Amino acid sequence: MYQIENVIRLKIYYFCKVNTISSNRKIIHVDMDAFYASVEQLDNPDLRGKPIAVGGSEKRGVVSAASYEARVFGVRSAMSGVLAKKLCPDLIFAKTRFDRYKEISARIRSIFFEYTDLVEPLSLDEAYLDVTENKKGNPSASLIAQEIRQRIYDEVGLTASAGISINKFVAKVASDYNKPNGQKTVNPEKVIEFLENLDVKKFYGVGKVTKAKMYGLGIYTGKDLKTKSEDYLIQHFGKSGGYYYNIVRGIHNSPVKPNRVRKSLAAERTFSENIASEIYMLERLESIAEELQKRLKKSKAAGKTITLKIKYSDFSVQTRSKTLPYYVHDASILLETAKELLYQEKMKNSVRLLGISLSNLNTGTKKEKEVIEIIQLRFDF
Structure with a gap:
């Protein structure tokens, strides 16, 4: 009996501790508004106020981002350029300029670091900031978020939205609540x-x-989700069930991680015309492997798991992977493995996109970084 009481006390203690940690934190999620499209409108005044799609074209490709003027017509990222043009006949396509987006992103990030060193970028256009203890000594996370957004507008010329709460999950959900600006x-x-x-x-x-799936189970709102036991959610959603059980109760203790470890690197190409010949596919894979090698060397990374991505003409996507017993970053090895994966099974249709990615990277520890240098010396010999 005494042991049972102790177990109960421990569970209560840890439950209270978890919730105390969460409620004491002040987390901001900053999300730039239609970032790529907004940068294009910033640099080209003639595009302002007009429906813009970055990436793709009215004949080919996929939309990377859409301005709010285009979203009114239903244009969204990851949509084919052909469909986007049908939805919005006046849509203007702009080529992606990642160097420019990275430049603007770096300027925005420098503003973040004036308030806290606990900045976790999720992508070029969004980041988490832990301002529980900040460089400005401002106790109000809401005022800090407002000040950051104003500075981004004044110094960069773009608008941003923000969510502020006790953890990363709630902050991210909140940042989408009053978009844009x-x-x-x-x-x-x-x-x-x-x-x-x-x-x-x-x-x-x-x-x-x-x-x-949730709708099918009668789970439409957070309140509905909260009525389900953890066992029930795990039964229906696997490991994610435990995640859903906690987040709907406001429990999400993941810290803001300033140095997020990159999990994979990839390169891919969308073709101007669908490809049915494997010979032509191999030619494209060669240039993709070379591009991926450049990115790996720039990031000083190597990896073990090579994945071939195939997008067919019907927009269905298939991936095939192979894990090697050693770290690689050389284009020739990437290409040979990609070839092997390509011939693994027969193509079910013509292909519109091919990509190669490398994961299981050795970018986590100092020891692993030393391994990268050894591998690079061997390959460069």
């Missing part, structure tokens, strides 16, 4: 109410497939 603060005492009233499709990590 707005912010939403969810105070500790309002977190549960905020989550209960949300449609589950708004939960970060719930995609189209999971949303449909």
